[in-house]
Amino acid sequence: MAQKPTFDYDIIVIGSGAAGAPAASILARAGKKVAVVERGTFGGESPNWGDMPLGAMLYAAEVFYNAKRAAKFGLRTNALNYNHPSLLSWRDTVIKRTGAGGNRYYYEKQGISVFSGNAHFLSPNEITVNRRHLSARKFLIATGATWEKSTIPGSDKIPYLTPENILSLTRPPKTLFIVGGNATAMEIAYLYASFGTKVYVAEKANRILPEFDIEVGPIVAEDAKVSRNMTILTRSRVVALQKEGLQKRVTYIQGRQQKSVRVDEILVAEQRVPQTDMGLENAGVAYTHQGITVNARMQTSARHIFAAGNITDPTIQTHAVLTQSRTAAHNLTHRTAIEADLTPNLLVAFTFPEVAQVGLNEQECIKRDLRYKTAVAPLTLTARSNITDCRNGFVKLIVDTKGVLIGAAIVAPHASDLISELSIAVHHRLTAKQLISTPSCFTSWSEATRIAAGKLL
Numbered sequence: 001m002a003q004k005p006t007f008d009y010d011i012i013v014i015g016s017g018a019a020g021a022p023a024a025s026i027l028a029r030a031g032k033k034v035a036v037v038e039r040g041t042f043g044g045e046s047p048n049w050g051d052m053p054l055g056a057m058l059y060a061a062e063v064f065y066n067a068k069r070a071a072k073f074g075l076r077t078n079a080l081n082y083n084h085p086s087l088l089s090w091r092d093t094v095i096k097r098t099g100a101g102g103n104r105y106y107y108e109k110q111g112i113s114v115f116s117g118n119a120h121f122l123s124p125n126e127i128t129v130n131r132r133h134l135s136a137r138k139f140l141i142a143t144g145a146t147w148e149k150s151t152i153p154g155s156d157k158i159p160y161l162t163p164e165n166i167l168s169l170t171r172p173p174k175t176l177f178i179v180g181g182n183a184t185a186m187e188i189a190y191l192y193a194s195f196g197t198k199v200y201v202a203e204k205a206n207r208i209l210p211e212f213d214i215e216v217g218p219i220v221a222e223d224a225k226v227s228r229n230m231t232i233l234t235r236s237r238v239v240a241l242q243k244e245g246l247q248k249r250v251t252y253i254q255g256r257q258q259k260s261v262r263v264d265e266i267l268v269a270e271q272r273v274p275q276t277d278m279g280l281e282n283a284g285v286a287y288t289h290q291g292i293t294v295n296a297r298m299q300t301s302a303r304h305i306f307a308a309g310n311i312t313d314p315t316i317q318t319h320a321v322l323t324q325s326r327t328a329a330h331n332l333t334h335r336t337a338i339e340a341d342l343t344p345n346l347l348v349a350f351t352f353p354e355v356a357q358v359g360l361n362e363q364e365c366i367k368r369d370l371r372y373k374t375a376v377a378p379l380t381l382t383a384r385s386n387i388t389d390c391r392n393g394f395v396k397l398i399v400d401t402k403g404v405l406i407g408a409a410i411v412a413p414h415a416s417d418l419i420s421e422l423s424i425a426v427h428h429r430l431t432a433k434q435l436i437s438t439p440s441c442f443t444s445w446s447e448a449t450r451i452a453a454g455k456l457l
Contacts (some may be wrong), residue, residue, distance in 0.1 A: 007125065009035045011332055012136040014119045014127070014278065016107065017044020018321045019309025019328075020142030021100055026329035028110045035113040035136070037129050038104075042114075044144055047101035049164050051318055056094035057167065058187060058350050060087055061194035065227075065352065072389065082195060084171050091167065121279040124302055140328055141285070141292060141300070141307040145272040145314035152179070152268070154241035158248055160266040163188060172197045173264035177250045179238050180270040181208035183349035186220065188267060190351050193228035200261060202236040202252055211315075211347060213361040213409035215376070215396060220351055220411065223392045227352075241266060272314035290314070296339035298328040306332060319346060344407075344426040348416045353393045356419035359407035359426040360398060371401050375432075375455035377448045379412055384445050388413075395448040397422075399456055403431040412445050421449060432456035 010032040013024045020036060021043065027034045041048050060082075070077050095101035104114045117130040126135045147162040161169075163184050172195045178185050181203025193199045201208060201224070207217030208224075217234075224230040233254055240251040244262055251260040274291035286293045286301040291312045298306045308324035310316060316324075320342050327340040344359040365372045379385040379393040390413055398407035408422040425435060435453040440446040 005125075007135040007137045009033050009113070009134065009136040011035075011138045011140060012037065012119075012127065012134060013140045013142060015039075015044065015142035015144060015309070015311070016042050016100075017142060017144050017309065018046045018318050019144065019311070019325045020044070020140065021107070022322060022325045023140055023142065023308065023329035023332070024107060024112055025110055026326065027332060028112050030333045032333065034111075035115060035134065036107050037115045037117065037119040037127070037134075039116075039118045039143070041102050042104045042106070043098065043100035043102060045164075046318055047095055047098040049167055052094050052098055052101070053091045053167055054163075054187060054191070055350065056091050057087060058191050060090060061191050062352055065194045084195075088170075119278055121283040121285075124283045124304070127278075137304065138332055139283075139305045140332060141278070141305065141311055142309050142325070143275040143278065143311050145274045145291070145310035147269060148271050148273045150179070150241075150268040150270075152238050152241050155268070158241055158243050158266075160241065160248075160268050162267065163269050166265075166267055169265070174198065175247075175263040176200070176265050176267060177248075177261065177263040178202065178267045178269060180268065181205070181217075181232075181234070182211060182269065182271075183209065183347070183351075183355070185267070185269040186224075186349055186351050188269065189224065189230060190228060193224070193230050194352070198229065198231075200231045200233060200250075200263065202233040202238055202250075204235070204237055206235050208232060208234065209349060209355060212349070212355055212357050213396060213407075214363055215394070216355055216357070216409055216411055219392060219394070220349075220353075220355060223353070224351075272310065274311045274314050276311065297331050297337045298324055298340055299331065316342070317346070317348065344423060346419065346423060348419070350416065353390070353411055353413050354415035355409075355411050356415040357407075357409045358419055358423045359405070361407055361409060362398060365398060365407070370406075372398050372406065373401075373456060374398050375452045377452035377455065379445070379448055381451050382445065382447045383443045384447065387443060395452045397432065397435075397449075397452045397456060399432055403433060403456065404429050405432065405435070410448075412448065414445060418445055418449070421446065 016038040177200045209217045221232045236254040284302040292307040306328045308328040309321040349355040393412040396409045432453040
């Protein structure tokens with residue numbers, strides 16, 4: 001009788017970010033012998049340069065901006081200012097409080113073995129890390145995605161920033177040119193514009209935030225121009241970057257006209273690419289330029305190897321990454337498998353005002369040739385808008401022919417919180433009539449949802 005092979009570990013998790021860390025903790029609590037391999041900073045993107053530090057600085061920026069405009073309410077704010085080193089100290093406090101940011105001990109105290117370096121598959125059950133061979137019965141690949149290296153002519157000759165390092169600037173630049181108009185790019189744009197930076201945003205599409213509903217981009221762009229003095233350049237393609245004294249010159253084509261501007265810093269944030277360079281061929285794991293191919297159980301083409309997070313789709317946000325991580329951890333330890341349910345799709349941008357979308361947007365309805373009906377309730381129809389003097393934003397609902405909610409978009413303060421009600425509604429196929437019958441506070445932003453639903457009857 002053939003002897004069963006022995007391995008160093010039950011499961012090796014490659015990557016310690018939002019996809020790897022929760023799964024590793026779950027697996028360790030289940031009594032599995034687990035190792036984590038990290039090529040970069042322990043904790044990955046979310047606690048180190050993504051959700052947490054960016055969110056911390058965005059919150060400070062929002063407080064600062066609201067305080068500056070508080071004179072209209074009779075509050076004296078003439079002497080208001082900020083201290084950038086103190087802002088960075090607040091960022092560091094938030095990172096430290098996550099426990100996972102840059103902290104290998106976070107994993108070691110759970111009994112998880114930790115290795116620093118690049119993991120490379122030698123065979124389906126063996127990897128090498130800094131010339132050390134490690135074997136496991138099963139694997140979870142959670143290496144995430146990184147921002148694509150710029151191919152703009154001249155980008156190889158001048159330094160430029162990415163979302164991974166821009167928050168490490170010792171002071172806000174006087175001028176900043178951002179290549180890309182997606183959610184992350186616009187969050188960073190609002191952050192620096194709130195502290196006085198002159199921000200330019202160039203987006204190839206005909207609107208910023210092209211991943212959201214068609215009505216979102218224009219209203220956010222208008223707010224960015226009016227309230228933050230941003231220059232929004234849609235249908236614009238950057239064609240050259242070059243050094244010019246202590247500054248940098250950005251040349252771009254908008255429509256048929258070529259223009260240029262001199263700035264202090266350039267941020268390139270167009271798209272992310274999955275980190276698949278780890279010898280996946282040696283393990284029999286199928287992948288494309290869009291990431292590792294997985295089924296709903298987060299299983300790759302090699303049955304004992306799972307993958308979760310942005311390595312499977314560089315566009316999904318952290319809430320979806322966490323769902324995949326928990327699904328993979330369950331299926332690595334249980335015979336009865338579960339499937340990752342990422343529906344309805346949820347997208348959020350922490351701009352000012354915030355943007356949130358769930359389910360289908362109007363463009364997707366058109367592409368699918370669906371019959372649908374929409375209703376939009378401007379925030380100005382709510383008592384909350386009058387109370388706070390916040391006039392920009394809306395709630396948009398999309399229903400099918402039976403009045404069942406299939407999608408929604410919100411541009412409003414606290415949209416990331418408001419969308420929860422609509423996520424439940426889309427997920428459980430509630431109707432506009434049922435939304436109206438659900439009580440909501442008259443002086444809250446959620447009243448806009450009831451008003452929009454009323455327009456659908």
